[in-house]
Amino acid sequence: MALLPVLLDGRDGRATPDMAKESSTRPTSRMKTILCFALLLMPAAAWAARRKIPVLVDTDIGTDIDDAFALALVARSPELQLLGVTTVSGDTQARARLAAKLLWVAGLRRVPVAAGTPGKPLPMEQTRWAKGFRSPELLREGAVTFLRSEILRRPGQVTIIAIGPLTNLAALLKSDRALAPKIRRIVMMGGSIARGYDDERRPVAEYNIASDPAAAQVVFSSGVPILMCPLDVTAMLQLRHEARHRIFTELTPLTDALTLLYHLWNQRTPTLFDPMAVAMVIEPSLCQTERLAIRVDAQGFTRVAKGEPPNATVALHTDPAKFFQFYLSRVAPEKASAPTALLQLPR
Numbered sequence: 001m002a003l004l005p006v007l008l009d010g011r012d013g014r015a016t017p018d019m020a021k022e023s024s025t026r027p028t029s030r031m032k033t034i035l036c037f038a039l040l041l042m043p044a045a046a047w048a049a050r051r052k053i054p055v056l057v058d059t060d061i062g063t064d065i066d067d068a069f070a071l072a073l074v075a076r077s078p079e080l081q082l083l084g085v086t087t088v089s090g091d092t093q094a095r096a097r098l099a100a101k102l103l104w105v106a107g108l109r110r111v112p113v114a115a116g117t118p119g120k121p122l123p124m125e126q127t128r129w130a131k132g133f134r135s136p137e138l139l140r141e142g143a144v145t146f147l148r149s150e151i152l153r154r155p156g157q158v159t160i161i162a163i164g165p166l167t168n169l170a171a172l173l174k175s176d177r178a179l180a181p182k183i184r185r186i187v188m189m190g191g192s193i194a195r196g197y198d199d200e201r202r203p204v205a206e207y208n209i210a211s212d213p214a215a216a217q218v219v220f221s222s223g224v225p226i227l228m229c230p231l232d233v234t235a236m237l238q239l240r241h242e243a244r245h246r247i248f249t250e251l252t253p254l255t256d257a258l259t260l261l262y263h264l265w266n267q268r269t270p271t272l273f274d275p276m277a278v279a280m281v282i283e284p285s286l287c288q289t290e291r292l293a294i295r296v297d298a299q300g301f302t303r304v305a306k307g308e309p310p311n312a313t314v315a316l317h318t319d320p321a322k323f324f325q326f327y328l329s330r331v332a333p334e335k336a337s338a339p340t341a342l343l344q345l346p347r
C-alpha cells in the first residue's frame with residue numbers, strides 16, 4: 001500500500017515543463033494515473049493473500065479424531081496460507097495419505113504433504129479412508145527436509161502449528177542450530193499446567209508431550225517463540241451431539257469426509273484439542289494467556305519454573321462456547337441460522 005501515496009502525491013494529471021523534460025526517463029503523470037487505477041483494481045483477494053499468515057502443520061492425524069477437525073479449520077480459514085503438512089508418529093506414510101486426501105477433498109490440492117520418520121505402530125483406523133490415495137503433493141522428501149526448506153524460503157515468517165508429538169520439530173531444530181531464529185513461532189497443542197483430561201485439578205503428562213518428552217525438551221529450550229495450548233484450554237472442548245449434527249449435516253465434501261472419519265474412529269464424543277491451536281493463530285482472544293517458564297520433565301509433565309525467564313506464552317483459560325461459535329461458523333456455516341429445533345435432536 002505504500003506505493004499509492006507516492007504515486008498520488010501532488011500529481012493532478014497536468015504536464016508541466018519540468019515533467020515534459022523528464023518524460024523520456026520517468027513515468028508520465030498519465031502513466032502514473034493508469035498505474036494507480038491498476039492498483040485500485042487489483043482484486044481484494046490479492047491484497048488479502050499478502051496478509052495471510054504462512055503456516056506449516058505438523059500432525060499425527062489418523063489416531064485421535066481431532067487432527068482431522070483441526071485440518072478442516074485450517075482449510076476453512078482464509079487468514080492462513082497453508083504451506084504444507086508434515087506427519088509424525090507411527091505409520092507416518094499412512095498419515096500423510098490421509099492428510100493429503102483430506103486436503104484434496106477440502107479443495108486444497110496444491111499443498112505438499114511430507115511424512116516424518118516412522119515410529120512404533122499405533123491404532124489408526126481412519127487411514128483406511130485414504131488407502132491407495134495418490135497425489136503429486138505426497139512428497140518423497142522427509143518431513144524435516146521439507147520443513148527446513150520452507151522455513152529457509154521465508155525466514156522469520158513461518159508459524160508451525162504442532163498438533164502431535166514434537167519428534168519432527170526436535171529433529172528439525174537439532175538438524176541446524178541456525179534454524180530457530182528463522183521460525184516465527186510454534187503454536188502447539190500440548191502439555192498440562194493445572195488440569196488433566198477429566199477435569200481433575202492437577203496436571204498430568206499430556207499425550208503429545210509424554211509421547212516424546214526429549215523432543216519437547218528440545219523445543220522448549222530452543223528459543224523459538226512458543227504459544228502453548230495445554231489441556232487447561234482444550235480438554236473441555238467436547239463436540240457434543242448438536243454440534244456434531246450441525247457439522248455432519250453440512251453436506252460439503254469436507255464435512256462428509258469428517259463424518260466418515262468420525263465413524264472409522266468409532267467413538268462417541270470427540271474432544272477438539274488440536275483445533276484450539278489452529279484457532280489461536282487466527283483469534284488469540286479465545287484464551288487468556290500468561291508468559292511462563294515451562295520445563296519438561298522426563299515423564300512428560302510441563303512444570304512451571306517460578307522465578308526463571310519465560311520461554312512460552314501459555315493459554316490458561318477459555319470460554320468453550322466462544323470457541324465452538326468460532327469453529328462452527330467456519331466449518332459448518334450453513335446451519336448458522338437454522339431453527340434451534342433442528343439443532344436439538346434427542347441424543
Ligand SMILES: [Ca+2]
Pocket residue numbers: 059060061064066067163164274
Ligand atoms: Ca494430534
